[in-house]
Amino acid sequence: LSFRIFLFQVFIFVVFIGLFAYLSIYVHKKQMTAIEFQNVRRDSDIIKRSIHYDMLLNRRKDVYKIMQTIGNEPEMVGIRIYNDVGVVTFSTDSSEMGSRVNMQTEACYLCHLKNKPLAEVPVKKRYRIYNSPDGYRVIGLINPIRNEPSCSSAACHAHPAKKKILGVLDVLMSLKTVDQSIERNKHNILMYAGLVIILVLFPISVFIYIMVYRPVQRLIDGTKEVAHGNLDYAIQVSGKNEFAHLAYSFNRMTKSLKKAREELTKWSETLEKKVDEKTKELKNAQGHLIQVEKMASLGKLAATVAHELNNPLAGVLTYVKLFEKQIKKSSLKEDQKNGILENLGIIESEIKRSGDIVKNLLLFARGTGENFEEKDINGIIQKSILLLNHKLKISNINLVTQYCYNDCTILCNENQIKQALVAILVNAADAMPEGGTLTISTQRFPAENTIEIKISDTGIGIPEDVLPHIFEPFYTTKKEGTGVGLGLSVVYGIIQRHQGTIHVESKPGKGTTFYIKLPRHPKVPKESLSDILS
Numbered sequence: 170l171s172f173r174i175f176l177f178q179v180f181i182f183v184v185f186i187g188l189f190a191y192l193s194i195y196v197h198k199k200q201m202t203a204i205e206f207q208n209v210r211r212d213s214d215i216i217k218r219s220i221h222y223d224m225l226l227n228r229r230k231d232v233y234k235i236m237q238t239i240g241n242e243p244e245m246v247g248i249r250i251y252n253d254v255g256v257v258t259f260s261t262d263s264s265e266m267g268s269r270v271n272m273q274t275e276a277c278y279l280c281h282l283k284n285k286p287l288a289e290v291p292v293k294k295r296y297r298i299y300n301s302p303d304g305y306r307v308i309g310l311i312n313p314i315r316n317e318p319s320c321s322s323a324a325c326h327a328h329p330a331k332k333k334i335l336g337v338l339d340v341l342m343s344l345k346t347v348d349q350s351i352e353r354n355k356h357n358i359l360m361y362a363g364l365v366i367i368l369v370l371f372p373i374s375v376f377i378y379i380m381v382y383r384p385v386q387r388l389i390d391g392t393k394e395v396a397h398g399n400l401d402y403a404i405q406v407s408g409k410n411e412f413a414h415l416a417y418s419f420n421r422m423t424k425s426l427k428k429a430r431e432e433l434t435k436w437s438e439t440l441e442k443k444v445d446e447k448t449k450e451l452k453n454a455q456g457h458l459i460q461v462e463k464m465a466s467l468g469k470l471a472a473t474v475a476h477e478l479n480n481p482l483a484g485v486l487t488y489v490k491l492f493e494k495q496i497k498k499s500s501l502k503e504d505q506k507n508g509i510l511e512n513l514g515i516i517e518s519e520i521k522r523s524g525d526i527v528k529n530l531l532l533f534a535r536g537t538g539e540n541f542e543e544k545d546i547n548g549i550i551q552k553s554i555l556l557l558n559h560k561l562k563i564s565n566i567n568l569v570t571q572y573c574y575n576d577c578t579i580l581c582n583e584n585q586i587k588q589a590l591v592a593i594l595v596n597a598a599d600a601m602p603e604g605g606t607l608t609i610s611t612q613r614f615p616a617e618n619t620i621e622i623k624i625s626d627t628g629i630g631i632p633e634d635v636l637p638h639i640f641e642p643f644y645t646t647k648k649e650g651t652g653v654g655l656g657l658s659v660v661y662g663i664i665q666r667h668q669g670t671i672h673v674e675s676k677p678g679k680g681t682t683f684y685i686k687l688p689r690h691p692k693v694p695k696e697s698l699s700d701i702l703s
Contacts, residue, residue, distance in 0.1 A: 175377050179370060190362040194355045201347050205308055206296055212239070213312040213340040216248065233259055246307050246341040250314070253336055298344070305345040312338040384416070391419055400427040479524070486520045489513055544583045546611055546620055546687070547572045553590040554609070557598065565604030573611045577620055579689045581667055586687075589660040593624055593683050596657070600628025600681065614686075619669075622685040631675040639673065667691050 216239055223231040240248045240261035250259040257265045297309045314336045394402035403420050436443070496509050554561075554568065561568055597607055605627035612621045631639065640661040664671045668691040675681035 174381060175374055178373050178377070182369060182373075183366060186362045186366055190358045193358050194351075197354050198351050201351055202344075205342065205344060205347055208244075209296075209308050209310045209340055209342045210312075212245075212342065213310050213338060215239075216340065217312055217314070217338055237261060244342050244346065246301070246343050247339075248341070249339040251337050251339065253334060258336070301343075305343060306348060307341050308344055309339060309341045312340065314338055384413075388415065388419065391416075391423075395423055395426070400430065482520055482524055486517065486524075489517050489520065493517075541580050541582055541691075543578050544581055544586075546577045546579050546581075546586075546622065547574070549581075549583055549586050550590060550609060550611070550622070553587050553594060556591055557594050560595075560598055561607065564598055564601060566598060566601055567604075567606045569606060569608040571608070571610035573613050573620075575613055577611055577613060579620055579687055580691060581687065585663045585666070589663040589685075590622075590624075592657065592660050597624060597626040597628065597681070600626055600630070605680075618689050619686050620689060622687070623682065624685075625680060625682040627680040630677040630679055630681055631673070632677055636673065636675060640671075 216236060219235050219239075220232045223229075223235070236248045236250075236259060239245065245261075247261050248259075249257055249261075249265065252258050254269070256269050257267065260266055295311045298306055299309070301307045313334050316333055316335050391402060400423050402423065493510060493513050496506055496513070499506070501509075550570075550572075554570075594607070601607070607627075608623075608625040610623045612623070613619075614621065639657050641658060661671060664685060664687070667687055669685060669687040671683065671685045673681060673683055
C-alpha cells in the first residue's frame with residue numbers, strides 16, 4: 170500500500186513539474202522569438218532611414234557602403250535590395266548582385282500571390298524563419314521601399330507617382346545565439362525540475378514510510394500473532410491518527426476475544442451448574458403448565474357460572490324495567506317518583522355491568538371474540554378511568570390526562586382495549602400506595618397511521634431483573650393470594666391481537682411508563698382472547 174501511494178505521489182508530482190517545465194520552456198522560446206522579431210524589424214527600419222537621404226541624391230556608393238557596414242555585424246546574415254521586377258540591386262553577398270529571383274521564393278511570394286503585386290502586406294506576414302545550410306535558424310524580414318513624393322519628384326528618378334512600391338529591403342539575421350540561449354534555458358529548467366522532484370519526493374517517501382508503512386506493518390504483525398492464537402499481543406500505539414484508532418480497535422478486539430475465550434472456558438467448567446439451573450427452570454415450566462390446565466378447568470367452570478348467572482340477571486332486569494313503567498304511571502308525587510326511578514336506574518346499571526362481566530366470562534370460556542369497530546381511543550381511556558376513579562381518590566393519586574384530539578379513532582374491540590387499560594391502571598395504582606401522579610397521554614403518528622398511549626406513574630418502579638419477565642404468564646411479584654400473574658400477559662395478548670406493540674421503561678424508585686402503540690386500521694383477527702392465552 171505504502172509503495173503504491175509513493176508511486177502515485179511520484180507520478181502526480183512528475184506530471185505537474187514536467188508540465189510546468191514544458192510551459193516554462195515554451196513561454197521562454199516564444200518570448201525570445203518575439204524579441205528577435207522586434208530586433209530585425211528595428212534594424213530594417215534603421216537601415217531604411219540611414220540610406221534614405223543618399224538614395225534621394227542617387228549616391229549609390231554611399232548607400233552600399235552603409236548597408237555593407239551594417240551587414241558585417243555579428244548577428245547579421247545578409248542584406249538585399251530587390252527592385253520591383255525581382256532583380257537584386259544590392260546584396261552583402263556580391264555574387265547575388267544583378268541576379269533575378271523567382272517570385273515564388275519566401276521573400277517574394279507573399280506580395281506576388283496574384284499577377285499584380287500587393288501594395289500592403291501585414292507586418293506579421295513579412296517575417297519568415299528558415300534553416301540555413303550551416304544548420305542554424307535565420308529570421309528574415311521584407312521591408313517595402315515606397316515611392317514617396319520626395320522620390321517621385323527627384324530629378325534623378327524616373328518613377329511615376331502612381332507606382333507605389335519601388336522595391337523591398339530584405340534583412341536576414343541569425344537566430345543561432347537565441348537558439349543557444351533557449352537550449353541553455355531548457356537544460357537549466359530540466360535540471361532544476363529534476364532537482365526539485367528529488368528534494369520533494371525524498372521527504373514524502375520518509376513521511377509515507379513513517380506514517381503509513383510502519384503502522385500498517387505493525388497491524389499485519391498483530392493479525393499474524395492473533396491468527397496463531399496469541400491473544401495477549403497488543404500493538405504499540407502512538408498518536409491520534411486513523412492508524413492509531415485502528416490499532417486501538419484491534420487491541421480492544423483482542424481483549425474481547427480473550428475475554429470471550431475465558432468465558433467459554435469458564436462456561437465449560439460450570440456446565441453442570443448450568444444444567445441444574447435449566448432443570449429447575451423446566452420444573453418451574455412444568456408447574457406453570459399445570460397452572461394452565463387449572464386455568465382451562467377454571468374456564469369451563471366460568472362458562473357454567475356465566476350461563477347460570479345470565480338467566481336470573483335477565484329476569485331481574487326485566488322486572489326492573491317493568492317496575493319503572495309502573496312507577497311512571499303511579500299517582501306518587503313527582504319527587505318520590507324521581508327518587509325511586511333514580512334508584513332503579515342504579516340497579517339497572519349494575520345489572521348491565523354484571524351482564525358484561527358474565528359476557529366476558531363467556532367470551533373467555535368459548536374462545537370467540539367480538540367484532541372490531543371504529544372507536545375513539547380517548548373515549549375508551551375515559552371509560553376505563555371512570556371504573557377506577559374511586560380507587561384513585563382513596564389512594565390519593567393525582568390524575569393528569571393529555572389527549573390528542575386530532576381524529577384519534579381506531580378499529581378495535583372496545584371491551585378488550587378497556588380491559589387492557591384497566592389492568593395497567595390498576596397496577597399503576599398499586600405501585601403508588603402512598604399516593605403520587607398518574608399521567609395518561611395519547612399521540613397520533615400520521616406517517617405510521619398509528620396512535621400511541623402513554624401511561625406513566627411515579628410509583629416504586631420495577632427491578633431490572635423483573636422487567637424482562639413482566640409479560641410472562643403466571644409471573645408475579647405480588648403476595649400469594651393477591652394475584653396469579655395473568656394481568657399483563659393478558660394485556661400483551663390483547664395488544665398483539667390488535668397488531669400493536671407494548672414496551673415498558675422503569676427505574677426502581679422513579680416510576681414506570683407503558684408505551685402502547687396501536688395501528689388505526691389493523692387486520693381483524695379471527696382468534697379470540699382464549700386463543701392468545703393458550
